[in-house]
Amino acid sequence: MxxxxxxxxxxxxxxxxxxxxxxxxxxxxxxxxxxxxxxxxxxTPQYIIDAAVRSMEEGHTKYTPSAGLPKLKEAIIGKFKQDQGITYTPAEIIVGSGAKHILYTLFQAILDEGDEVIIPTPYWVSYPEQVKLADGEPVYIEGLEANGFKVTAEQLESAINEKTKAFILNSPSNPTGAMYTDEELRELGEVCIKHDVLIVSDEIYEKLVYEGATHTSVAELSPELKAQTIVVNGVSKSHSMTGWRIGYAAGNAEIIKAMTNLASHSTSNPTTTAQYGTIAAYTVDDGxxxxxxxxxxxxxxxxxxxxxxxxxxxxxxxxxxxxxxxxxxxxxxxxxxxxxxxxxxxxxxxxxxxxxxxxxxxxxxxxxxxxxxxxxxxxxxxxxxxxxxxxxxx
Missing domain, CATH: 3.90.1150.10 (Aspartate Aminotransferase, domain 1)
Incomplete structure (x- = not known):
């Protein structure tokens, strides 16, 4: 065949x-x-496992809304308020079967044939493949080793044309561990605002930072940057929940609605038990x-x-x-x-x-x-x- x-x-x-x-x-x-x-x-921390088991014992084993349980959305909104100081509404949140699935669904929702997505190198292996699966075209700009594997605003601007739809920002980075400073994020963000390029900010490693560093989301730097950004995150790395397959996106309600419609025809909903475990992950802190x-x-x-x-x-x-x-x-x-x-x-x-x-x-x-x-x-x-x-x- x-x-x-x-x-x-x-x-x-x-x-x-x-x-x-x-x-x-x-x-x-x-x-x-x-x-x-x-x-x-x-x-996975025991309190999360216990919460998941308890949810099954209480009968929470059925379908949930395609975009995730309302209580989980509330927990995610609370996480953004606490960690980034920004506020989202439930209509601006979608929960999916892992951050990888969220990214896949996002590109399916925003890309038409020939649309370009700018991807800094080195990159996580699935970014270009997911763009191609959505009939898009990956465009690479090199994060030079001499610059800590980070790209500059000048590099980004030179790669943008009328076909450019999105820019992927991964900080901290897989595979390099690189992190952008607040000023670097602002400069990249201003270029995206100027050319109306969507920022896809993959923040899955935000909790794993070292030497006194603190993670900054580009979305928290200004209301304009928040409006220009889809934040992608999840609990796989932060809470050692890779097999639970829970990720989420936050941003423009129209894009989130489109992603939700797609998810309703692909996964129906994220695994119910895993969602209850994630509620515990974001509402309890045992250290x-x-x-x-x-x-x-x-x-x-x-x-x-x-x-x-x-x-x-x-x-x-x-x-x-x-x-x-x-x-x-x-x-x-x-x-x-x-x-x-x-x-x-x-x-x-x-x-x-x-x-x-x-x-x-x-x-x-x-x-x-x-x-x-x-x-x-x-x-x-x-x-x-x-x-x-x-x-x-x-």
Whole structure:
């Protein structure tokens, strides 16, 4: 059977591919250390689990409104008031089956064939694929490593034309951990207002920031920027709820209504039990979110110097998320490999350490490694990588 063109153009997820290979080696009995994880290694806090179980015991096992439970919308609105100091109405909120599904639905709602979406590189692997699935065209602007992997207002403005519909802003970033300052956000936002370009602000890592940094949403900087922005967020990373699949968007009511109509014909509604768990996540604070954030910061500080001491490896220290995104191009040359992908594959085969090549993120000189694993595993993984590099120095 002939498949639709929209699926034939998709690029497989490099993150999932390396994870699958690592799993295969593990099943063969090898001692594999996987650093490709895009999820916290902590369990969901117990109070959230208890709330979800209680909801089922109380009979909350039926359909909900397509855009989410009213009580969950209230909890999300409360979260925005507390964390960003901005107010949304229920009509400006949609809850979906994960932030990824929210982004997919958003692009389906706003893009027509040929519409362009500006995506800074390095990027999360699903952004361009979701744009293409909505018949849009990804347009890339490079976040230079020398600028902390961030794009400038000048770069953004030079990429805008009459076809430009949206600009994706991800701060803190996957895969780099980069964070934009308030002034940088204002400058980017002013360009979008000037050209009437929708800002898609993916803030899924907002709670995981380090060295005293605080997260700022572009939507909180002015009423005009709030009106120009769709904020995308969820509880996957902040509350270690990746498998619960709850994300949400906040912004223009017309766009939210269109997304809701689409969701009603695709998922009907987010999983009911997971919604009740998320209500607890946003209305109770037992300190577990801060405990997890502090653990990630301790790991980052504990392994960073070891990473950059490996010959041919340099790295911009991240401000948020739980990834390191080192440039390994010199190490690859020193080891006699043609490209990073081949080097990563050799490390997995010979040292049983799974790194994710940066090519899938639009940065072929880099690799992504997640420190959402134990400190002991991280230390051992870097010891193996260093052994590999030093053994193959040309």
């Amino acid at each position: 002939k498949l639709a063109k929209r699926v034939s153009t998709l690029t497989p997820s490099s993150t999932l591919a390396i994870t699958a290979k690592a799993k295969e080696l593990k099943e063969q009995g090898h001692d594999v250390i996987g650093l490709g994880a895009g999820e916290p290694d902590f369990n 577990s979110v801060e405990t997890m954030r502090a653990a990630f910061e301790e790991r980052l500080n504990g392994i960073f110097e070891k990473l950059v001491s490996i010959p041919g490896v340099t790295c911009v220290k991240p401000k948020g998320a739980f990834y390191l995104f080192p440039n390994v191009s010199e190490a690859v040359k020193l080891n006699g490999y043609d490209n990073v992908d081949a080097w990563v594959e050799a490390i997995l085969e010979e040292e049983k350490v799974a790194l994710v090549p940066g090519s899938g993120f639009g940065a072929p000189d880099n690799v992504r490694l997640s420190y959402a694993t134990s400190f002991e595993a991280l230390e051992e993984a870097l010891t193996r990588v260093e052994r590999f590099v030093r053994a193959k120095l040309k």
